[in-house]
Amino acid sequence: MKEFELIRKYFSERGPKRKDVVLGVGDDAALTRVPQDKLLVVATDTMVENTHFFPDASPRSIGHRCLAVNLSDFAAMGAEPAWASVAITLPTSDEKWVEEFSNGLFEVAEYFNVQIIGGDTTQGPLTVTVCLKGFVPENKALIRSGAKSGDWIYVTGSLGDSALTVASKLNKINVKAEHLEQAQRKFNYPVARLAAGQVLRHAATSAIDISDGLIQDLSHILNASNVSAEIDVANLPISQAVLDSLDEDSAIEMALIGGEDYELLFTVPEEQKGYLEQNATAMGVPFTCIGQVRGGDSGICLVKSGQKYPLPNLNGYQHFSSEEN
Amino acid sequence: MKEFELIRKYFSERGPKRKDVVLGVGDDAALTRVPQDKLLVVATDTMVENTHFFPDASPRSIGHRCLAVNLSDFAAMGAEPAWASVAITLPTSDEKWVEEFSNGLFEVAEYFNVQIIGGDTTQGPLTVTVCLKGFVPENKALIRSGAKSGDWIYVTGSLGDSALTVASKLNKINVKAEHLEQAQRKFNYPVARLAAGQVLRHAATSAIDISDGLIQDLSHILNASNVSAEIDVANLPISQAVLDSLDEDSAIEMALIGGEDYELLFTVPEEQKGYLEQNATAMGVPFTCIGQVRGGDSGICLVKSGQKYPLPNLNGYQHFSSEEN
Known part of the structure; x- marks a missing residue:
């Protein structure tokens, strides 16, 4: 033909x-x-x-x-x-x-x-x-540069399924069949959070989708907005498949640096938290508060149960590839 | 980096x-x-x-x-x-x-x-x-489907330089150094005929750029417009480099089927020929009448000095590649 x-x-x-x-x-x-x-x-x-x-x-x-x-x-x-x-x-x-x-x-x-x-x-x-x-x-687009100190940091859905699929494929991790099927579905057939994006036009000060991993994509927001962030890793919405396949620290790492989950990461000022909760159904996907924006340019600080938690090593992780619009 | x-x-x-x-x-x-x-x-x-x-x-x-x-x-x-x-x-x-x-x-x-x-x-x-x-x-775009029986068929610039460059590179043809340099410039640094396109909005009934070769790109216009065409190969604006490097029939063939020249091929009704001539300077490039649109769907008929001229064999020529917008 x-x-x-x-x-x-x-x-x-x-x-x-x-x-x-x-x-x-x-x-x-x-x-x-x-x-x-x-x-x-x-x-x-x-x-x-x-x-x-x-x-x-x-x-x-x-x-x-x-x-x-x-x-x-x-x-x-x-x-x-x-x-x-x-x-x-x-x-x-x-x-x-x-x-x-x-x-x-x-x-x-x-x-x-x-x-x-x-x-x-x-x-x-x-x-x-x-x-x-x-x-x-006009004037309604969610951009990366609007995050302000004090804003709450949210993420939609759950994290880590795509990284788990890739790790399993590379024989690095054993994953139970029923978990693997669900994780693979998320990797192979991701669903864009378009409804959530529409709601967030009225609530969020900044947003990005998680393609390169939470840490890296959050850094894009922080750099564009000239702010820093504190993330409580105990609040990360880690996928059940990841939690059941890895020890706790490895699961947290996968949720922090695994890419291709295509969830939304966004910041919401205190006074818009109510709007967000009222429109939870319209968001079309669960969402979780994982931390807060801080002033200054000190990057990302991780905590767990009130204690500092080490940043995972990103060396060698940065794709040559990335989403640059 | x-x-x-x-x-x-x-x-x-x-x-x-x-x-x-x-x-x-x-x-x-x-x-x-x-x-x-x-x-x-x-x-x-x-x-x-x-x-x-x-x-x-x-x-x-x-x-x-x-x-x-x-x-x-x-x-x-x-x-x-x-x-x-x-x-x-x-x-x-x-x-x-x-x-x-x-x-x-x-x-x-x-x-x-x-x-x-x-x-x-x-x-x-x-x-x-x-x-x-x-x-x-609105309503000013030049599309492929507007050619009418009786319209004159034009092409900008000259044809064959890019095909000559490729043939020379593949060691199929010997080309004199001064010709080769000019042909290579056209292949490596093509100039889009944007000024001509602006003028043609007021004169042409259809247009296409020659990326796949004159015969093939003319066929796109004819198919979209449900018409046929007669082309006088003696009028083809064959590049001097091609004329000096090949015998006459081979030069004609190269002008007919060589791609990547990025000249414009367009049709102009009789009553707009005057407008076109008046705006020759604004076109920013010479243009040549090479034939006329005919009724029916009998495809392309080539003539030379009033005699039928054989269509070159396109078999095996169609790129898998093409410009499909």
């Missing part, structure tokens, strides 16, 4: 058709309409074989994740997604692969009403880049 | 700063403002080592081309570029490579006032995906 037919069959005629798309896949560029009084929001993430997924990863999972990680960036901005461009580099014109990949992609696209408006298909080592576009009302 | 520092040094603090960018590189997503009464235009192109450039290609050329090919899509839409997201996958964190790549990228970005608003940097085989965003006034 020729490339043009492959694209038409699996990408041009599938998924949501939005009224704000004037011209979709098939011309030199796509044309869309941005609502008045809204800003355009743009996020870009690349996934590369052997860096972001294992060579035996299912194409459906790759299709799901490449859109979900961009949607997670949108959640962290309090933004509403609308259109995506999908650039796929494939070693061979493998119709079965494209079909399963597109199934994973469109499951997410349909759920969040995102129209695929274009992209590119090229030959080479397996790589997928998605550029997601959408909107946010 | 760590990735975040690399990005800050070479991408965050360089190039044009546009007033319509509310938030650029460095958060979960970028925020920009689209003018009222204009549509958002989005194009995406990926370049992969060994598919789109040779392993010894200069990083500056790769940086130039990855933006230029997207700008060429914008030219073919009559659109005005504004912001680009740049996703780079690199085997190693090679600062020298990133510096030269960014020099090539920002030369083009500065010339056309494009701000880099984000992207991603990942580890893996060398691949670059640029997603370009910009505007076009």
